[in-house]
Each structure stands twice: as C-alpha cells, then as structure tokens.
Amino acid sequence: MITEYLFYLLSFLALMFASMVVLTKNPIHSVLYLVLTFFAIAGHYVLLNAQFLAAVHIIVYAGAIMVLFLFVIMLLNLNKETEAHKSIWLKGSAVVASGSLMVVLVGALKGAETIQTTNTFNANIGLIENLGMTLFNEFLLPFELASILLLAAMVGAVMLGKKSIK
Amino acid sequence: MSAIQTIPIEWYILLSTVLFTIGVAGVLIRRNAIIIFMSIELMLNAVNLLLVAFSSYLSDSKGQVFVFFIMAVAAAEVAVGLAILMMVYRNTKSSDINILNKLKW
Amino acid sequence: MIKLVWLVPLLPLIGFIIIGLFGKKLSKGLVGIIGSGVIFGALAIAVGIFFELKNGVQKEYTVELFNWISAGKLSIPFSFLIDPLSSLFLLIITGIGFLIHVYSAGYMSHDEGFSRFFGYLNLFIFFMLLLVMGSNYLIMFVGWEGVGLCSYLLIGFWFKNTAYNNAAKKAFIMNRVGDLGFLLGIILIFVTFGSIGYNDVFEQAKNMGSGDTTITIIALLLFVGAMGKSAQLPLYTWLPDAMAGPTPVSALIHAATMVTAGIYMIARSNILYTLSPDAMNVVAIVGVCTALFAATIGLAQNDIKKVLAYSTVSQLGYMFLALGVGAYTGAVFHVMTHAFFKALLFLGAGSVIHAMSGEQDIRKMGGLKKYISTTHITFLIGTLAIAGCFPFSGFFSKDEILANVFEHNKLLWFLGILGAAMTTFYMFRLYFLTFHGKFRGTHEQEHHLHESPKSMTIPLIVLAVLSIVGGLVGIPEALHGTHYLEAFLSPVFEASSFRLAHHLSHETEYILMAVATAIMIGAIYYAFTTYVKKGILPPAEGQDLAPAHKLVYNKYWVDEIYEMLITKPLNLLSEAFHKIIDNQLVDGIVNGVGSAVSWMSGTLRLAQTGNIGFYIFVMVISIVLILFTQLF
Numbered sequence: 001m002i003t004e005y006l007f008y009l010l011s012f013l014a015l016m017f018a019s020m021v022v023l024t025k026n027p028i029h030s031v032l033y034l035v036l037t038f039f040a041i042a043g044h045y046v047l048l049n050a051q052f053l054a055a056v057h058i059i060v061y062a063g064a065i066m067v068l069f070l071f072v073i074m075l076l077n078l079n080k081e082t083e084a085h086k087s088i089w090l091k092g093s094a095v096v097a098s099g100s101l102m103v104v105l106v107g108a109l110k111g112a113e114t115i116q117t118t119n120t121f122n123a124n125i126g127l128i129e130n131l132g133m134t135l136f137n138e139f140l141l142p143f144e145l146a147s148i149l150l151l152a153a154m155v156g157a158v159m160l161g162k163k164s165i166k
Numbered sequence: 167m168s169a170i171q172t173i174p175i176e177w178y179i180l181l182s183t184v185l186f187t188i189g190v191a192g193v194l195i196r197r198n199a200i201i202i203f204m205s206i207e208l209m210l211n212a213v214n215l216l217l218v219a220f221s222s223y224l225s226d227s228k229g230q231v232f233v234f235f236i237m238a239v240a241a242a243e244v245a246v247g248l249a250i251l252m253m254v255y256r257n258t259k260s261s262d263i264n265i266l267n268k269l270k271w
Numbered sequence: 272m273i274k275l276v277w278l279v280p281l282l283p284l285i286g287f288i289i290i291g292l293f294g295k296k297l298s299k300g301l302v303g304i305i306g307s308g309v310i311f312g313a314l315a316i317a318v319g320i321f322f323e324l325k326n327g328v329q330k331e332y333t334v335e336l337f338n339w340i341s342a343g344k345l346s347i348p349f350s351f352l353i354d355p356l357s358s359l360f361l362l363i364i365t366g367i368g369f370l371i372h373v374y375s376a377g378y379m380s381h382d383e384g385f386s387r388f389f390g391y392l393n394l395f396i397f398f399m400l401l402l403v404m405g406s407n408y409l410i411m412f413v414g415w416e417g418v419g420l421c422s423y424l425l426i427g428f429w430f431k432n433t434a435y436n437n438a439a440k441k442a443f444i445m446n447r448v449g450d451l452g453f454l455l456g457i458i459l460i461f462v463t464f465g466s467i468g469y470n471d472v473f474e475q476a477k478n479m480g481s482g483d484t485t486i487t488i489i490a491l492l493l494f495v496g497a498m499g500k501s502a503q504l505p506l507y508t509w510l511p512d513a514m515a516g517p518t519p520v521s522a523l524i525h526a527a528t529m530v531t532a533g534i535y536m537i538a539r540s541n542i543l544y545t546l547s548p549d550a551m552n553v554v555a556i557v558g559v560c561t562a563l564f565a566a567t568i569g570l571a572q573n574d575i576k577k578v579l580a581y582s583t584v585s586q587l588g589y590m591f592l593a594l595g596v597g598a599y600t601g602a603v604f605h606v607m608t609h610a611f612f613k614a615l616l617f618l619g620a621g622s623v624i625h626a627m628s629g630e631q632d633i634r635k636m637g638g639l640k641k642y643i644s645t646t647h648i649t650f651l652i653g654t655l656a657i658a659g660c661f662p663f664s665g666f667f668s669k670d671e672i673l674a675n676v677f678e679h680n681k682l683l684w685f686l687g688i689l690g691a692a693m694t695t696f697y698m699f700r701l702y703f704l705t706f707h708g709k710f711r712g713t714h715e716q717e718h719h720l721h722e723s724p725k726s727m728t729i730p731l732i733v734l735a736v737l738s739i740v741g742g743l744v745g746i747p748e749a750l751h752g753t754h755y756l757e758a759f760l761s762p763v764f765e766a767s768s769f770r771l772a773h774h775l776s777h778e779t780e781y782i783l784m785a786v787a788t789a790i791m792i793g794a795i796y797y798a799f800t801t802y803v804k805k806g807i808l809p810p811a812e813g814q815d816l817a818p819a820h821k822l823v824y825n826k827y828w829v830d831e832i833y834e835m836l837i838t839k840p841l842n843l844l845s846e847a848f849h850k851i852i853d854n855q856l857v858d859g860i861v862n863g864v865g866s867a868v869s870w871m872s873g874t875l876r877l878a879q880t881g882n883i884g885f886y887i888f889v890m891v892i893s894i895v896l897i898l899f900t901q902l903f
Contacts, residue, residue: 003172003173004172004173007173007177011177011181014181014185015181015184015185015188018185018188018189018208019188021188021192021201021204021205021208022188022189022191022192022195022196022201022205027198027200027201030200030201030204031204034204034207034208037208037211038211041211041214041215044178044181044215044218044219045215045218048218048219048221048222049222050218050221050222050230053218053230053233053234056234056237057214057237060237060241061207061211061237061240064241065207065240065241065244068244068245068248069200069203069204069244069248072200072248072251072252073200075252076251076252076255076261078198078200078261090884091195093888094191094194094195094888095191095194095195097190097194097888097891097892097895098187098188098190098191098194098891099187099191100895101187101190101891101894101895101898102183102184102186102187104895104898104899104902105183105186105187105898106180106183107902107903108898108902108903109176109179109180109183111902111903122225125221125222125225125226125227125230126221126222126227126230130227131227131230131231131234133227134227134228134231135231135234138228138231139228139231139235142235146234146235146238146239149238149239149242150238150241150242152242153241153242153243153245153246154245156245156246156249157245157246157248157249158249159249160246160249160250160252160253161249161252161253190891193887193891194884194887194888194891197884263883263884264882264883264884266883267880267881267882267883268881
C-alpha cells in the first residue's frame, strides 16, 4: 500500500512541477521547478529498485546540468519576465497539438498487447555491482565512445564560448 | 516491497507519456530558448523513466545502462547547446527564438 | 576464297574508317590510293569467289559470322549467302566500283571535299555489298537503308548549294516511302513464315500454292520497296534530280549499282513472285509504263545528265518488265550489261562536262569529237550498246528480255520495242548534238577544251571493252552460242524455272532480232538526218513549243502535280499542326505545367517563414500524423 501511495504522490509531484516549468514566466523559477521534477523522478527510480541510477540522476541532472542552466541564465541576466507573449490562438494550437500527440500515444498504448515477463524478478539489478558488470562487459565499446563524445562536446563548448576566434 | 509488484507498468507508461507531452507543450508554447531547452530535458527524462521502468519489470539491467548513455548525451548536448545560446545572445542581445528567423528561402 | 568472304565488305568499311577519321591529314594521292585499293582488294576476293563457285560442285555457301539478334522466336544470324546471283552482283559492284574510284581520283582532284567524297564512296560500297551478300531480309534492309543514306550524302555532296540539298532530301524522302513498303513486307514475311532467312522462307514458300493471297501481298509490298529504290512509276522523280551529285556518283549509285537493288531483291525473292502471277503482272505493267514514260521525257531533255538519268529510269523499267514476265536471268543479264554501258555513258558525260568546264547543256556543245577523241569513241560504244546494236552487250540482254516478253504478251512486247526505238533516238540525239556539228559554246570554253587525264580515260576504255564483250556471256541458242550466264545462275532460279518454261522457235527469234535491229537503224537514221544533216537544234529556253513537245519537255509536270497534290497539302497540314497542336496544345500543356508548379511553389514558399517555433509546431503535427497512420 505504501508503495502505491508513494507512486501516486511522486507522480503527482512530477507532473505538477513539470507543468510549472513550462508555465512560470521567470526562467530562474523554471530551473528550480525542473530541479524539483528531477527529484520526483529520482524518487521513482528508487521505487523501481534503481538506487544507483537515482543517485547518478541527482548528481548529473540536478547537480551538474541544472547548475549549468543557472549559470547561463545569470550570465545572460535573464531573471526577468521579459519574454514576449505568444498570441492566444498560437498557444491554443500548441496545446491542441501536444494534446493530440498524447492522445495518439495513449491510444497506441491501449492497443498494445501486454508483454509476459519470462524472467524471474530480481531486485538486485539496479545495484551498482550488477550495472557495472553489464556496463563494462557488454557495453564497453559504447562506454568508451561516450567518453569521446563528452570530450568532443567539451571542446565544442569551449570553442563556441570563446569571445572571439582569431 | 517494490513498486514493481504492486503497480502495473501501464501506469508508468502513462506517466512518462504525460511528462513527455508536457515537454512538447513547453517547446511549443514558450519562446525563450532556455525554457525550450529545459523542456527538452523534460522529454529526455520521461524517456529515461520509461526505460528504467521496463528494465525493472523485465529484470534486465541493459535498460538502465541505456539511461546512463542518455545522460551522457544529454550532458554533452546541454553543454554545446548552452554555448550556442551564449553566442546567439552575445550577437543579438536576446534569447527569443523568433529572432532566429533566417532559416528560410 | 569462300572463307575470306567477310573481308569483302570489311575492306571498304576499313577504307571508310581510315579516310573518315584521318582523311583531312592525308594527302589527296594517298586517299585515292587507299580508297581505290580497298575496293581492288574486295574485287580480287570477289573474282576468287566467282571462280570457286563457277568451277566448284557446291553452288551455295552460307557463311555465318555471328549471332546477331536473338529474341523469342526471332533468331537472326549475321551471315552471308554466297550463290551465283550474289557473286555476280559482287563482281559488278566491286568491278564497276573500282573503275569509278579510279575515275573519281581524276575527276574530283580539284575538289576540296576530296577525302570526304572517297569516304562516302567506300561507305556506299560497304552497304551495297552488305545488301547483296546478306542471307536474310534484315541484312538486306540494313544495306538498303545504308545505300539510301550514302545516296543522300553524295547527292548533297556540294551542300552549299540549296538546290542540291533539296534534291538530296527529295531522294531520301521518296526512298522512305518505298522503304516503308519493304519493311512491311519483311514483317509480313516474318509473321507468315516465322523466319526471314532466305533459305527458310523459300523452302516453305515452295510448298505453298500458286496465287496465295498472303504471298501476293508480300510480293507487292516488296515491290513497293523496289519501286522507290529503283525509281519506278510513281516514285521515280528523285532519280533525275539526283543528278545534282558529282558525276561519278551518278554513274556508280544512280546508274550501275544502287538503283538495281530493287532488281536484285526481286530476283532474290523470285520464288515468291513466281507463286503470285498477279504480282508479276503488276511488276511487268509498272515496268513497261516506266520504260515508255521515262523514254518520252528523255526525248526532249537538254541536260546531258538528265537524258542519261531518264534513260536509266527507262532501262530499269525494262528490267522490271523482264522480272514481271519471269525472265529473271534476262533481268540480271540486263543489270550487268546496263551497269557497263550506263557507267560508261555517265563517266563519258562526266568527261565531257570536265572538258566543258562544268557546262551540262547539250545545246551549248557540239563538235566535240575533234577535241576529246577517247571520250568520243567510248561514248559512241556506250550509245550503240544501249541502243542494242549487234554485237554490243545491250543487244543480247535487250533481245533476251524482248523475246521473253513477246512470248508472254504481244502488247507488252510492242510497247517495249516502242520504248527501245525512243531510247535509240534520244541517245543518238544526245550523241550527235554533243559530238557532231559545230561548237556552240563560248570562246573561252573552246579554248579550254581538253582530253581528260589518264585516270579518267582508262576506266572509260575498260568499260568500253566490257560494253562490247559483256554480252558474250549470254548468246542465245538461236545464234549458236552458249548462254553461260543462264547456266551459271540456274541454281538460283531453279525453283521458278519449271513454272515458267519458255521456248520460242528459232525462226521467231530471228524475226524479233531483225525487227529490233531495223527499228534501231531507223531511229538512228532519223536522229542523224534531224540533228546532223539538217542541223536542227532543240529550241532555246523560253521559246514556244508544240503542245506535245511542251508536255514532254516539262516532264509531264509530274513534279508540279506531286507538289500540288502531296507536298502542298502536307505543308498546310503540318503548318496547321505546328500552329494549333504544337504551339497551342502541346506548348500550352508543357508551359501550363511549368507555370502551375512555379505558382504553387511560389505560394508554398511563403509557408517557410523562418520562424523556428512554427517549424517545431509543424514537426509535432507531422509526428502525430505519422504515428496516427502507423499505429492505427
């Protein structure tokens, strides 16, 4: 029962904060709401026995990426409600479009067949030990490639961020 | 007691669909490039959540490994994207995407 | 030698390629040597083949080179059929061709297009050889079209002159009319017999009954092709105009070889004609009509080459008359002798024109025998030969034709002998006006008169000798000779001969010969009194003529009638098509499609605003639609 209540609570929080991200006018507030959303999602990860991932999620997203966002907003001095508003019918059509996307996706879900799990339940797959085994055995090459990707992104970001290129 | 035994996977699918849709709506509604970026992060997280849910239900750790990679890609994307944003702001003094309207005939 | 047969057409082709590619860089002498040399090589092989065939037991060889077309039921090998008929034509083509090449080296020596001329001539010989050597109708057709092309190129050789170009186009288009008939005939042959190889077709045709409708249609369609190529009524008007080309071309293509392609084709398909008496009657009637018609026109022409052109048409009519009465050997015999004396006459005419610095009007010649004696004597021999004077070659071939016609139909014989009388008259008219009497040209021309160079006179002499002795291969039995040619050709016409056996008594033949000779002497005498004794000249341009004379002088206004009945309506029709269908309808559709697309894209372009928000919006809508169509 407790897990169910926790699920409902976390889901409610995640959806509410996510909506706030989109709806608040001040970018700083948006960032903060996004951080809260991430925390809610991390809670879901814990519920799903993915404890290690929950920790990484908070560190990477809430810690690193969101701080980066905040830095940029402050650098650009954007913490004002300066954003020009879109017209009502543009917003309406945007809502209709995203709503129909959701309807289509949910409709597709309704039509899908439920998979029968053959594996016996294993509560330990989310532990760092098991993840490490998978990551460094099966996914060793993609793992190394990801490091190259990060390096390339870093170089790219530095290049773009420089004041001027001689 | 894990959520897996009590909560059907459909709920997770529904949750991540709604989260994803909120992200899409954010992209469509807002004009501030930073907010649009954050909406994209929201969509990525919706997908991550779904991957983790399936991974747990199928007791297969590959799904969670994928989430790692998505995080890595997201980090890279955010770094480059924000750098581009900085450049744009430096040149136009605005983060409104409607200023970037040179992409036409 | 039979093994080397592939070299016969290949040599002229090689000559054409060498001259065509490097002609401009080579000297004129070298071009002449190459051009004539390859023909001489072909001639040597042809002679070898001829003797091998004549002395050997086997009378027919099929030399298969490679498989050419193979599709479904249709299988066409690229192969040559060497039998007495084709080997005889090989000799005529390469022999006369060689002489005319040598002649051209002298005649064309001052022309800037010298190498081009030799290239075309070699190409022509190649196609002509292909035409007669092919073992099926398709190869014949390829050669047929090829010689048509070369004829076009050579008539319009001096392409800077619009009139010459028009003559070339006329020849080409008129030949197309005939070629359509030929092509339809080939298709019908394939549909009927399932093959277009001569051997298959004739083998099957032998078993079909006489008077079969399909065979009659085939024969008539093939004859339409022959009409075009061999200038028979009503498709003859191109040949007189074709005289626009250089004189050696007129001699080679438009007298000796190409125009006899129709005769060759019918002689080759003799079985089909023998099986269809109706078609044969058509051939005979068209032949005799053409012979008479062209002869009457020839009576009043004043251009030396035009007279010869009409006489060619007329002689071709005789050959068809012979084919029409089943005298295939006679027709081929006449092809051969005609090739000798007509080539001789044309080359002689060329020599006269050469001496007269390009003048072709016989009213401005006269008395040339003092100045150019070699040409005079050889020309006289040619004239006697065409008139059918004993013992020149024309006598034997014409006699054979007329004897066969007499047996077949007395009326046709009468018309034939009438045509022969006219032929004699106008040829002697030409001869007397050109070589006798007083010189009527300008002073400058008289000063310039000279005999042609050796390279021109030697072919004349060779052809003159051939014109004299050429008839000796076919001396009729009545004169106690042996008809070598008939014996040689008998395997080809074997299947037809039993159906058309003929035997005139010797007395009748003597009478026929006597009648022909008497009429010929009468005609010569009449021409002599008119043009030499009385010295009457043809009326000058613009003078009033008697109605009949006017009619003939203007060639019965056939060109004008064709112009009015066919060319003008066609022009009007094409004008209408051009203005209405093409300019309005077709252009309208094409331009309409173009402007509609550019209008639509111009409108659609505005949708691309550059607003990224809008792009994303469209993207989302599209994703929804894709998912919707894919998932439901």
